[in-house]
Amino acid sequence: MYYQLRRGSKQKKSPIRISFKKYSKIWRLISASFMKTINFAISFPIVVLLLVIIPITLVFKWIVSLAHRIACLGVLGNVMTNDEIRWLGCSWRHSTVFAIFILDNEMELQFLQQLVVNKVLPQCPRLTEKPVVLTNLFGNSHCWMSDHNSFDINQHVFKSRETTMEKHELQRYIGQLVSGGLPIDKPPWELHLLSQCDEAMPGKRDAVVVFLAHRCLADWISLAKLLCTCLSDTKPYYHTSENPTKMRYWTSVARTVMTGPAEILWKMITPINDDNIVTSDPLTLNYNISWSCFQGALSKVNRINQVTKTPNSYVVLSAIAGSLHVMMKVGLQQLDDMNIVYPVQTGNTDHSAPVLIRLPIGIEGAIPRLWFTKKAMQNMYRSDQALLPAIVSLLMPLHSSGTRTLLSGLTDNLACLQFSWVSGPRSRIIIKGSPLKTVYSILPSQQTIGVSVSVFTYTDDIFISVSADSAIGEGFGETLLLNIKRQIDQMYELLRYRRIPKDLKNSFLISNNFKDLSSIDIEGLIGKMKDIQLQLQMAKELGVYNDDGIRHVNQLRGEYSVLLRELRKRKHKNKRNIVQKMLGCSNPFSSKLSCEKEQTKTVQATRKLQEATNIFVAQTAQDYRPKIHICRSTVYAKDNFLGLPKLPREQLLTQI
Structure with missing residues (x-):
């Protein structure tokens, strides 16, 4: 396999060349302007020629294809866009997208069919239409023809296998679907219902829903989000991305x-x-x-x-x-x-x-x-x-x-x-009371x-x-x-231990009550940190999706990081005081009893601080980080980054 991945038997020579032109911004600006000018000089006549030829040709082909569709089909149909025509022809077989949903429990076929008919099809009527390609003397004519009269949900949503499959068998079955593609004589989408053995719990079976759709219907991102939204019992929330402005786009x-x-x-x-x-x-x-x-x-x-x-x-x-x-x-x-x-x-x-x-x-x-x-x-x-x-x-x-x-x-x-x-839902999806465990997308x-x-x-x-x-x-x-x-x-x-650049910018989010913490004792700091932890946990359970909620959560995280830093400073300060007091006991003019009392108080304060810090580390190793995610991990064998003693080797709920 590794020899098949090589790119050539001969080794190419790459001499090291250092030139100031490569790193000069002025030179790069001059070169880019010169190349753009040449490109514009070459492209302008071609663009003018296409602007003259394309409208006339499109009008003529539209009239011919319109008459041809009425003569052959009896209906006009819906016109296909250029992005949809892109995946027809020789690209049809390799343009099928897949989404594999694995649920925690089994699902009935009739329930899935009713769910698709009642929720999915009204949201996307294109799923009831099939692409039609007509050939004439002036080229091909593409359109979408409605298939309401002959549309059968049993041909699109069905149970392909009755037996329970293992993981490798399911992967082999998906590989056969990827290699085969979809038929063109019906709307190009299918929903296969399968059953898979649960790897974590032997004897338990999970429902597997395999969604196949052609790229001429829509983009695979939209199709996956459509299915997640329509099949879910609750409203899912997605990771949103900023689109460029219209001015910049045009x-x-x-x-x-x-x-x-x-x-x-x-x-x-x-x-x-x-x-x-x-x-x-x-x-x-x-x-x-x-x-x-x-x-x-x-x-x-x-x-x-x-x-x-x-x-x-x-x-x-x-x-x-x-x-x-x-x-x-x-x-x-x-x-x-x-x-x-x-x-x-x-x-x-x-x-x-x-x-x-x-x-x-x-x-x-x-x-x-x-x-x-x-x-x-x-x-x-x-x-x-x-x-x-x-x-x-x-x-x-x-x-x-x-x-x-x-x-x-x-x-x-x-x-x-x-x-x-594909950025999927941020919240857990529930389908018929069963949580959606796994989602895989395949773009062949x-x-x-x-x-x-x-x-x-x-x-x-x-x-x-x-x-x-x-x-x-x-x-x-x-x-x-x-x-x-x-x-x-x-x-x-x-x-993982590098400073986040946004920490300096988010300092203005911290309220004035946290600017001066010298008057607050250790117990007060611990109480404030516990309150912030409870608020963050409630926000995580309820879900924070609007701008105000996200701003409030970021403020809580900033306050928690400030309190944690102050707690660390107190810890190191108490350690230094212990060393100084021990050195101060050698003074003959100082009382031995008073020195022992001061040492006892300092050690007790340090022990309380260390126990409190251990509690926080056991709950969350890095709560000061902006994102809150709970996962199962193994505690490190060495000392953690706070300098605390080793924790027992067992599975703990920690936050990364």
Whole structure:
């Protein structure tokens, strides 16, 4: 397997060159302006020509396709957008998205069918329509045709197997579904109900709901959130991300339109190294599925995010780069960067555009690799790469197959790995009284890409699934998942004790009552810390999702961190007083009895302080950190970072 991942037998020479031009901001600004001017000079005539040809051609094709649909179907149907046409044709088989839901208890098939009919279908009527492609002399005509009369819920929601399956059997079954795809003669979505043995409790069976949907319906992010929202008994809350402003978005669109044609021509002329993952055998298009749940890993990723100000998706992507670096560096002294496909949402639409990114797998060290990954992603968002595929897809009505080939030539044919990220619900989902334990999302890659890594976040856990072609190796997915977990743990251990930059900015949130703590004794500090702990626990149980609640929780966390620092200062101060008093007892003019009394008082105060601090450490090792996440972990054998004595080796509830 490792030899199949090598990128070439010959070692490329990379001489070290140092030039002031590479690091000069003025030189980079001049070079960027010069290249943009050349791109604009080349693109402007092409854009003017397309603005003249495209409207006339679109009107003519619309009239022809309208008459053709009425003559063949008898109805007009709903027009398909360019993003929906993108996944038809030769891309149909490899454009099915999956969402695997594992519930704590079994579920009846009739209940699931009624739930879909009553909640899911009214929210998304497109699920009752099927895509239709009509061929005429002037090209293909695409539309959505309603299937209300012949729509049968039993053909979409059914129980595929009656027997209980193990984990490896379920993964093999999902791999067969990924390789097969969906039929085109009905609405392209299905819901399979299965049963799986519970690994934690032998003899107990869990319900497994496998949701298959084609990407022409909507983006996989919208489909997964739609199913979670409609099937849940309570209202779920999701991790929200800020979208760019309309002014910035339309400015980027205008810049991409004016400079995009020249960049496309340059990419078509200039070859790009695509020998990142090379196998001696061609891809078989039969996929092996592997997945793993990283319990409590989201809190670690959040800690890395707070210290380095790096989004969570970049952190996991950097961990994937480190995992591939470990797996591919077998007999090679230096590795080159890897081309990957990263789907990016354009604007406020429900569709995403695949973008080509260079993943820095040749960088040594977890933290430097994280910075290079962050820089690569920032450069991608600042450039026109995210909007370039969306602009190219505007040519779909002219010639769909040619535009599809052009898009594949710009992204899919040059990459060997696909990465996708979905931020799931922050709260626990309950379906028919049973909690949803596990959620896995699978976004299969196109036929020229051998590996696909899909990440789904749910509550405090990270669920990662790997879809790898069988030609790469059967154990590739399991090895990749194991190395990803090690990379996340390594970055967390390196950054867990680093100062959070926001701590200085959040100092104004602390009230004036906590500015001067010298008049408060140790018992008062302990009482205040207990009150703050109770308030934080109540806020966590009730859920904090609005801005005022989040601001109040951040204020409580800041106050708790101030009290904890003051408690540590008192502890070290009492230790110094003990040493000073012991040294002061050698004075012959001082009374021995008074010295012993003072020592006893100081030792008792220190013991109370140490016992109180031990209580807090047993409850929460790092409560001063901004995120509150409870997970099960093993206490360290060595002394903790507060300098306290060792705790017993047993499973404790600690907060990371």
